[in-house]
Amino acid sequence: RETRAPCPRRPAVKAVWTRICSYGGLFYCCWCLKRKTSKRGGGGAGAPEATVEPGSFLPSGSPAAGSQDDNWGETTTAVTGTSEHSLSQEDIVRITKDLEDSVGLDCRRYVTRTIAVILGLLVFLTPLAFLVLPHILWPEKLQSCGTACEGLYISVAFKLLILLLAVWALFFRPARAGLPRVFVFRVLLAVLVFLFVVSYWLFYSVRILDSQDDNYQGIVQYAVSLVDALLFIHYLAVVLLELRQLQPCFSVCVTRSSDGETRHYNLGQLSIQRAALAIIEHYYCDFPIHNPALLSASKSRAAKHLAGLKVYNVDGPGNNAAAGMAQSQSRAMIAAAARRRDTSHNELYYEEAEHERRVRKRRARLVVAVEEAFTHIKRMQEEEPKKAPGDVMDPREAAQAIFPSMARALQKYLRTTKQQHCHSMESIQQHLAFCITNNMTPKAFLESYLTPGPTLQYGKDHWLGRRWTLISEASVTNGLKDGSVFVLKCVDFSLVVTAKKIPYIQMSEEYIDPKSHKFVLRLQSETSV
Amino acid sequence: MSFVPGKPVTAVVQKIEIQKLRQGDNLILGFSIGGGIDQDPGQNPFSEDKSDKGIYVTRITPGGPAEVADLRVGDKIMQVNGWDMTVVTHDQARKKLTKKKEEVVRLLITRKSLEEAVKHSKGCHPRQ
Numbered sequence: 330r331e332t333r334a335p336c337p338r339r340p341a342v343k344a345v346w347t348r349i350c351s352y353g354g355l356f357y358c359c360w361c362l363k364r365k366t367s368k369r370g371g372g373g374a375g376a377p378e379a380t381v382e383p384g385s386f387l388p389s390g391s392p393a394a395g396s397q398d399d400n401w402g403e404t405t406t407a408v409t410g411t412s413e414h415s416l417s418q419e420d421i422v423r424i425t426k427d428l429e430d431s432v433g434l435d436c437r438r439y440v441t442r443t444i445a446v447i448l449g450l451l452v453f454l455t456p457l458a459f460l461v462l463p464h465i466l467w468p469e470k471l472q473s474c475g476t477a478c479e480g481l482y483i484s485v486a487f488k489l490l491i492l493l494l495a496v497w498a499l500f501f502r503p504a505r506a507g508l509p510r511v512f513v514f515r516v517l518l519a520v521l522v523f524l525f526v527v528s529y530w531l532f533y534s535v536r537i538l539d540s541q542d543d544n545y546q547g548i549v550q551y552a553v554s555l556v557d558a559l560l561f562i563h564y565l566a567v568v569l570l571e572l573r574q575l576q577p578c579f580s581v582c583v584t585r586s587s588d589g590e591t592r593h594y595n596l597g598q599l600s601i602q603r604a605a606l607a608i609i610e611h612y613y614c615d616f617p618i619h620n621p622a623l624l625s626a627s628k629s630r631a632a633k634h635l636a637g638l639k640v641y642n643v644d645g646p647g648n649n650a651a652a653g654m655a656q657s658q659s660r661a662m663i664a665a666a667a668r669r670r671d672t673s674h675n676e677l678y679y680e681e682a683e684h685e686r687r688v689r690k691r692r693a694r695l696v697v698a699v700e701e702a703f704t705h706i707k708r709m710q711e712e713e714p715k716k717a718p719g720d721v722m723d724p725r726e727a728a729q730a731i732f733p734s735m736a737r738a739l740q741k742y743l744r745t746t747k748q749q750h751c752h753s754m755e756s757i758q759q760h761l762a763f764c765i766t767n768n769m770t771p772k773a774f775l776e777s778y779l780t781p782g783p784t785l786q787y788g789k790d791h792w793l794g795r796r797w798t799l800i801s802e803a804s805v806t807n808g809l810k811d812g813s814v815f816v817l818k819c820v821d822f823s824l825v826v827t828a829k830k831i832p833y834i835q836m837s838e839e840y841i842d843p844k845s846h847k848f849v850l851r852l853q854s855e856t857s858v
Numbered sequence: 859m860s861f862v863p864g865k866p867v868t869a870v871v872q873k874i875e876i877q878k879l880r881q882g883d884n885l886i887l888g889f890s891i892g893g894g895i896d897q898d899p900g901q902n903p904f905s906e907d908k909s910d911k912g913i914y915v916t917r918i919t920p921g922g923p924a925e926v927a928d929l930r931v932g933d934k935i936m937q938v939n940g941w942d943m944t945v946v947t948h949d950q951a952r953k954k955l956t957k958k959k960e961e962v963v964r965l966l967i968t969r970k971s972l973e974e975a976v977k978h979s980k981g982c983h984p985r986q
Binding site for chain 2: 851
């Protein structure tokens with residue numbers, strides 16, 4: 330048979346390799362650039378904030394392929410407050426906000442998803458393509474496939490199925506957070522998979538398609554080896570993404586800046602942004618809800634300290650430099666405050682004792698009212714003679730029926746403990762209906778009002794739409810180190826996080842023979858002789 | 859009066875000779891002992907140092923051979939017939955005192971008043 334038309338020109342091997350190297354170099358360069366730009370001093374405002382940077386995933390501007398100078402990130406001029414073309418911090422923030430509004434966060438998520446889908450399709454269709462292409466392109470030259478070959482077909486099919494399930498389990502999970510920077514390990518794995526598949530295609534196209542190899546069994550084994558290697562890469566992904574951070578390595582201390590609540594957690598080897606994510610998730614379940622009403626007392630005390638003193642400048646205006654005057658003023662104020670007889674500690678002590686007494690009184694009234702209210706209803710048994718339909722109530726109605734008898738006591742208690750904004754009437758009735766349905770005792774119903782619970786327990790408006798900002802001096806894709814400090818800022822307060830390394834534990838063993846446990850009575854016996 | 863392991867024990871002792879009294883089949887001495895290395899030294903009311911595990915006289919039967927021989931309650935027995943009593947168990951001490959073949963026991967005992975008497979005499983009459 331006549332040979333068919335020559336295949337379209339494929340790029341020479343050298344050009345393809347150049348392209349691969351350029352892509353690799355591109356990723357490396359943007360990674361370096363991200364690291365270096367994060368380490369430079371920000372525009373006169375101290376540590377730069379790693380807020381959402383929509384353009385950070387893809388490199389801004391496309392550098393020339395293949396001729397990247399690896400050091401170009403290092404010679405980038407840092408923007409400081411003293412350079413000629415200086416941008417103040419507000420300008421940078423404004424520009425970022427404009428970018429945000431115009432480009433939008435979803436763009437980044439869609440780009441990520443598209444790339445993931447393309448890569449997935451490439452990975453899954455490649456072995457099938459390897460198997461199918463020889464049949465399409467040179468069917469008559471192909472050696473027939475024996476039983477060993479068919480066995481290999483089955484193994485390819487099942488391995489692909491396992492790979493599909495494994496990828497679905499590991500990667501296709503709903504995203505639980507939007508982090509400021511890309512997840513370095515995922516990017517590296519994606520690059521690795523891409524290079525791997527491309528190199529396999531390269532070999533296939535040069536050695537098999539070009540030369541039209543007729544040993545079909547060899548081709549099938551080649552496809553099987555590709556799938557095996559992909560399964561091993563997936564194993565590598567599991568180890569890097571899931572297993573590596575399980576072993577606890579650091580003990581982090583998380584303190585809330587508004588009221589000093591502190592918790593300690595054990596984390597493994599994570600990057601700073603992933604550690605921040607883990608800490609925020611722990612925050613939502615462990616920390617009691619932030620209650621700004623409880624902080625007003627200390628603020629008023631602080632205001633009273635400062636209000637008591639007034640500074641007069643006897644020498645006349647304009648004599649000292651402004652800085653010197655401010656310093657001497659504050660020193661004078663501190664000295665005067667130290668000498669002054671301050672009785673505010675007395676007031677604090679008595680006020681707190683009085684408040685404690687009032688809270689306990691209200692609590693006692695509340696407990697009694699709720700217990701009494703709960704005795705008004707009981708669950709209807711099936712065997713009871715049917716009551717009139719007006720008497721039988723569903724949980725919501727039952728809750729509404731007994732709520733008024735306890736409403737006043739509950740409201741007074743919440744006002745005394747300054748929790749009234751956390752609970753609305755509707756939420757209280759819902760909770761009451763819930764407790765009645767589940768046969769809870771009055772004590773169980775009251776528990777959520779007597780002690781402040783974690784944030785998620787309260788209505789959605791307390792935590793929905795909350796945005797967290799990660800402030801860190803080191804790049805947020807760096808790993809946690811001993812002594813790392815970073816701050817998670819929210820609108821009302823911030824969480825200050827310090828990491829300490831768990832020390833190396835040296836343990837030795839001591840063997841005790843079970844027969845060596847012997848005892849004697851401690852006596853003072855007296856014998857007559 | 860207690861010992862420091864490895865160092866020699868020095869004490870001012872008094873020799874007391876007790877004739878055993880025969881009562882039926884037994885030879886009795888007329889006192890009770892307490893202490894020993896297998897006993898709890900903290901419960902000893904007579905010792906100065908509560909870690910002293912020596913043998914102490916805890917009771918004297920009135921009119922018995924021990925009282926006749928001027929043994930007193932609270933005396934620490936250092937030797938019985940040449941056998942050491944400072945590092946013995948309670949039972950060993952009892953055995954050494956109640957040997958059926960011996961009719962006489964010669965004790966070396968020490969008490970606080972002896973030490974004080976020696977000190978007093980040394981103090982009043984300085985060495986010449």
